[in-house]
Amino acid sequence: MTELLIIVAIVVAVIAIAQVVKIFELANKIKGVKESDITDKDNDTQGKLLLTFGILFMASFFVMTAKWNHLLLPISASEHGVEIDLLMNISMGVIIIVFLITQPILFFLSYKYRGRKDRTATFISHNDKAEIIWTIVPAVVLTVLIVYGLQTWSKIMDRSDLDDAVVVELYGKQFDWTARYAGADNNLGAANVRFIGGLNTVGVISESAYAKQMAGLDNNIAKAHVQMSEELNANKRVKIEARLAKMESKKSTLTALVSITPKDLLEAAEDDVVVKELHLPVNKTVHLKFRSQDVIHSAYLPHFRVQMNCVPGMNTDFVFKPTITTEEMRVETGNEAFEYVLLCNKICGAAHYNMQLKVIVESEEDYNKWMAEQSVFAASNN
Amino acid sequence: MSEHGHHEENFFSKYVFSTDHKMIAKQFLITGMTMGVIAMIMSVLFRIQLSNPGEPNPLFELFLGDWAKGGVMDPNMYLALVTIHGTLMVFFVLTAGLSGTFSNLLIPLQIGAVDMASGFLNAMSYWFFFISSVIMLISLGVETGPASAGWTIYPPLSALPQAIPGSGLGMTLWLISMTLFIVSSLLGGLNYVVTILNLRTKGLSMTRLPLTMWAFFVTAILGILSFPVLVSAVLLLVFDRSFGTSFYLSDIMIQGEVLSNVGGSPVLYEHLFWFLGHPEVYIVILPALGITSEIISTNSRKPIFGYRAMVGSILGIAFLSFIVWAHHMFISGMSPFLGSVFTFTTLLIAIPSAVKAFNYITTLWKGNLQFTPAMLFSIGLVSTFITGGLTGIVLGDSALDINVHDTYFVVGHFHIVMGLSAIFGMLAGVYHWFPKMYGRMMNKKLGYAHFWITIVGAYGTFFPMHYLGLAGLPRRYYSNSAFPMFDNLQDINEIVTVCALIGAAAQFLFLFNFFYSIFRGEEAVQNPWKSNTLEWTTPVARIHGNWPGEIPSVYRWPYDYSKPGADADFIPQNVPLKDGEEEH
Numbered sequence: 001m002t003e004l005l006i007i008v009a010i011v012v013a014v015i016a017i018a019q020v021v022k023i024f025e026l027a028n029k030i031k032g033v034k035e036s037d038i039t040d041k042d043n044d045t046q047g048k049l050l051l052t053f054g055i056l057f058m059a060s061f062f063v064m065t066a067k068w069n070h071l072l073l074p075i076s077a078s079e080h081g082v083e084i085d086l087l088m089n090i091s092m093g094v095i096i097i098v099f100l101i102t103q104p105i106l107f108f109l110s111y112k113y114r115g116r117k118d119r120t121a122t123f124i125s126h127n128d129k130a131e132i133i134w135t136i137v138p139a140v141v142l143t144v145l146i147v148y149g150l151q152t153w154s155k156i157m158d159r160s161d162l163d164d165a166v167v168v169e170l171y172g173k174q175f176d177w178t179a180r181y182a183g184a185d186n187n188l189g190a191a192n193v194r195f196i197g198g199l200n201t202v203g204v205i206s207e208s209a210y211a212k213q214m215a216g217l218d219n220n221i222a223k224a225h226v227q228m229s230e231e232l233n234a235n236k237r238v239k240i241e242a243r244l245a246k247m248e249s250k251k252s253t254l255t256a257l258v259s260i261t262p263k264d265l266l267e268a269a270e271d272d273v274v275v276k277e278l279h280l281p282v283n284k285t286v287h288l289k290f291r292s293q294d295v296i297h298s299a300y301l302p303h304f305r306v307q308m309n310c311v312p313g314m315n316t317d318f319v320f321k322p323t324i325t326t327e328e329m330r331v332e333t334g335n336e337a338f339e340y341v342l343l344c345n346k347i348c349g350a351a352h353y354n355m356q357l358k359v360i361v362e363s364e365e366d367y368n369k370w371m372a373e374q375s376v377f378a379a380s381n382n
Numbered sequence: 383m384s385e386h387g388h389h390e391e392n393f394f395s396k397y398v399f400s401t402d403h404k405m406i407a408k409q410f411l412i413t414g415m416t417m418g419v420i421a422m423i424m425s426v427l428f429r430i431q432l433s434n435p436g437e438p439n440p441l442f443e444l445f446l447g448d449w450a451k452g453g454v455m456d457p458n459m460y461l462a463l464v465t466i467h468g469t470l471m472v473f474f475v476l477t478a479g480l481s482g483t484f485s486n487l488l489i490p491l492q493i494g495a496v497d498m499a500s501g502f503l504n505a506m507s508y509w510f511f512f513i514s515s516v517i518m519l520i521s522l523g524v525e526t527g528p529a530s531a532g533w534t535i536y537p538p539l540s541a542l543p544q545a546i547p548g549s550g551l552g553m554t555l556w557l558i559s560m561t562l563f564i565v566s567s568l569l570g571g572l573n574y575v576v577t578i579l580n581l582r583t584k585g586l587s588m589t590r591l592p593l594t595m596w597a598f599f600v601t602a603i604l605g606i607l608s609f610p611v612l613v614s615a616v617l618l619l620v621f622d623r624s625f626g627t628s629f630y631l632s633d634i635m636i637q638g639e640v641l642s643n644v645g646g647s648p649v650l651y652e653h654l655f656w657f658l659g660h661p662e663v664y665i666v667i668l669p670a671l672g673i674t675s676e677i678i679s680t681n682s683r684k685p686i687f688g689y690r691a692m693v694g695s696i697l698g699i700a701f702l703s704f705i706v707w708a709h710h711m712f713i714s715g716m717s718p719f720l721g722s723v724f725t726f727t728t729l730l731i732a733i734p735s736a737v738k739a740f741n742y743i744t745t746l747w748k749g750n751l752q753f754t755p756a757m758l759f760s761i762g763l764v765s766t767f768i769t770g771g772l773t774g775i776v777l778g779d780s781a782l783d784i785n786v787h788d789t790y791f792v793v794g795h796f797h798i799v800m801g802l803s804a805i806f807g808m809l810a811g812v813y814h815w816f817p818k819m820y821g822r823m824m825n826k827k828l829g830y831a832h833f834w835i836t837i838v839g840a841y842g843t844f845f846p847m848h849y850l851g852l853a854g855l856p857r858r859y860y861s862n863s864a865f866p867m868f869d870n871l872q873d874i875n876e877i878v879t880v881c882a883l884i885g886a887a888a889q890f891l892f893l894f895n896f897f898y899s900i901f902r903g904e905e906a907v908q909n910p911w912k913s914n915t916l917e918w919t920t921p922v923a924r925i926h927g928n929w930p931g932e933i934p935s936v937y938r939w940p941y942d943y944s945k946p947g948a949d950a951d952f953i954p955q956n957v958p959l960k961d962g963e964e965e966h
């Protein structure tokens with residue numbers, strides 16, 4: 001029914017436009033002018049419309065900015081973010097000034113020089129001086145922005161002072177995040193997707209994890225052998241055979257992985273802490289490391305001006321220092337319910353739009369208290 | 383160059399398998415417009431989803447069937463719509479539809495040639511494009527849905543059907559379609575370059591070439607140099623998908639299954655993709671700028687300001703466009719040092735772009751502006767090119783990109799600078815050269831209405847998106863309702879959708895005007911806009927071979943408008959210099 005109505009509406013609209021067009025054409029015929037000729041009246045009307053549009057466009061820019069400014073991200077909650085914001089404000093300032101100069105000129109000139117039959121244009125083919133000026137001025141402005149931008153960038157990307165940074169790994173998978181803290185030794189253990197299994201959701205490689213996985217595999221292998229001895233159906237025997245082969249190969253993979261992992265890293269992994277919330281102590285440098293289990297994700301922490309892709313098969317990282325606790329931000333924004341969040345910002349599948357992790361910034365005492373309540377990785381392998 | 387014999391033509395050789403460049407141009411235009419309407423309807427659908435997340439809508443069920451059971455759009459379908467929308471708009475509408483149409487139509491006409499260097503290759507170029515379009519449309523109907531990994535199809539998402547259903551058969555068809563598309567684009571591009579280099583009429587030196595020709599020439603070169611790299615990216619992806627290689631895949635566990643791939647890197651794909659991807663945005667915009675240069679000069683009744691600087695900036699932009707690709711990858715995990723290099727090269731592009739914008743504005747100064755619908759769209763283009771170009775200065779700065787990358791700020795930026803500018807250029811071109819294509823005029827009043835509704839709708843749609851981005855809203859989100867921090871953006875989202883609906887509706891005015899005018903439009907005169915370029919010296923009746931008699935020779939540049947001492951306010955290129963007259 002709706003479909004029919006839509007079709008009818010379209011047909012009626014088309015006929016209506018056709019009729020209107022016809023009426024205009026007839027009127028023109030009577031007046032003896034061609035419809036397509038651009039008359040002085042057309043130029044006048046369109047010139048005025050262009051001017052009006054230019055004015056309204058500029059006005060609406062101010063209105064939008066005034067009305068929506070409070071919806072933008074609040075002040076940066078990280079140290080480098082403050083610098084990004086400053087650079088952003090300066091760049092925005094520059095482009096808004098250029099915008100507010102060029103657009104009005106464009107629409108004003110369109111209006112001012114709207115055509116008239118009794119006027120002719122002035123033949124001006126070029127003007128070297130003017131052209132040099134508007135090549136050099138943008139070049140100078142851009143040089144300043146480039147130099148300033150590059151300085152900020154290299155400060156943000158600086159990795160030289162990480163000695164007492166809190167090390168946290170964020171592990172993305174369709175469609176959630178897991179955080180892994182480096183534990184008391186502040187040293188993250190190694191990890192690999194092949195170690196994922198059971199409670200080891202991020203594939204940490206450690207002696208205890210190895211022992212547990214091997215025990216589980218041996219157990220299943222033994223069970224499969226028992227099944228095999230009782231099974232007479234040839235088809236099913238083939239299947240069990242395949243399962244056995246797979247488990248044996250998994251065993252050798254795990255063994256190989258453990259044997260190539262340095263001893264100290266195996267050791268370091270045992271006290272890692274794997275959790276589903278990101279707690280950060282305020283005013284301490286945080287070294288975030290990223291990995292992904294399946295497709296590319298992007299860890300986006302808009303309030304901290306932090307973003308980095310999480311790429312399967314690769315390690316990426318970002319260093320920053322949170323400066324405002326969740327509590328303080330609630331006061332700052334006047335929003336009781338304010339929470340920091342981590343979003344996924346690289347298309348990753350159906351629930352990409354809902355791939356999030358709660359982030360809490362708190363005082364160092366609170367952070368330590370929370371951390372003390374968490375259990376270490378080794379405990380999950382008992 | 384031999385004169386084409388006037389052989390008997392039947393329906394098929396005239397309208398379907400024609401090798402006449404003017405007919406091929408129309409074929410490109412109509413196919414491109416069809417794809418444009420489809421892509422536009424898709425954007426309307428996902429815009430409604432964004433402003434009314436999760437609400438059942440009968441339109442969804444009407445268009446999407448099983449993908450919107452009970453009128454609620456499936457999240458996978460949302461991603462599929464976004465992906466195909468982007469693919470169609472960028473490649474099928476604004477590459478093939480724009481370059482294909484106007485390069486074909488104008489190159490022989492403006493350089494004084496009877497046809498393209500190879501009419502056969504040219505027809506092949508169209509038919510490859512046609513088949514690729516058909517395959518892309520077929521992919522919309524497959525059971526697991528069309529490609530859904532975004533128009534950039536980053537692996538592993540695009541490589542693994544387990545990751546998203548659209549990466550099954552839908553992605554296979556996407557890859558086949560795009561490969562054929564690239565073949566089409568290369569055949570066309572080679573032909574354009576060869577034609578412009580070799581078939582210029584007597585007297586038409588490169589420095590007398592209209593700016594449209596310069597733009598199409600450089601665009602074709604960009605395509606020839608960059609599209610092959612996309613072919614290799616696509617081929618390696620096909621290998622990874624079907625033959626178990628690991629170019630882009632490593633250490634992946636999906637749906638509980640560990641894949642055997644090791645050693646590959648998705649970042650490699652990103653480099654290959656953007657090596658085409660960035661020049662591609664100039665492949666889209668340069669022809670639009672070329673068209674605009676012509677239209678603004680003609681309708682200002684003034685020479686284009688700074689012809690040499692305009693040519694220089696086209697060349698500068700083209701060169702730089704090859705060394706900025708990694709500005710799409712600042713936070714991909716590549717070395718921060720590369721980030722610095724690409725910030726530097728990217729911001730340099732702003733300089734030739736600024737020169738172009740200033741020269742357009744100065745061309746209007748002291749002109750006698752004739753506001754044809756084409757002129758209005760060209761002025762609109764200058765406005766959107768400036769607005770969108772300026773936000774590029776923010777995105778090109780690696781330090782700033784950290785926080786706006788992949789947000790709606792980006793969506794706003796590229797729609798305005800590339801989407802709107804190029805669409806405006808294309809529409810301007812259609813209004814301006816319609817008389818050359820169909821021998822009739824388009825309706826002026828409908829054209830005016832179309833322009834005004836379009837520019838209001840378009841700015842209304844894309845300008846507010848910058849605020850959404852600065853509020854941290856990511857793109858490619860099926861719904862913004864999963865995060866309380868975005869709840870108060872609902873008002874903006876509704877305004878955007880309303881404007882998108884208005885803008886989309888206005889395009890039907892254009893479609894009506896277009897088809898109505900083909901059959902019923904007022905008959906055109908030979909040179910309706912009093913223009914200087916050679917295409918207007920051909921007869922209104924379109925003939926194979928373009929000029930009935932001898933091909934005109936060229937004696938001057940194309941911009942002698944309102945030249946002091948001349949009888950009229952324009953002097954076509956084929957008019958010899960008068961005694962004592964200086965060439966501009």
Ligand code: HEM
Pocket residue numbers: 422425426429464465467468469471472476531532533534793796797800801802805843856857858859860882885886
């Ligand atoms: C009819 C007017 C249009 C509307 C309302 C519209 C709207 C949108 C929106 C809202 C998105 C983002 C969706 C998301 O990220 O979830 C999008 C994506 C996109 N649009 Fe448009 N658009 C329009 C026309 C165009 C044009 C003319 C182009 C040509 C350049 C274009 C190219 C793209 C591209 C490349 C994407 C990115 C697709 C992706 O993320 O993979 N669009 N469009």
Ligand SMILES: [Cu+2]
Pocket residue numbers: 172173174175296297298344345346347348352355
């Ligand atoms: Cu994700």
Ligand SMILES: [Cu+2]
Pocket residue numbers: 659660663706707709710
């Ligand atoms: Cu780019």
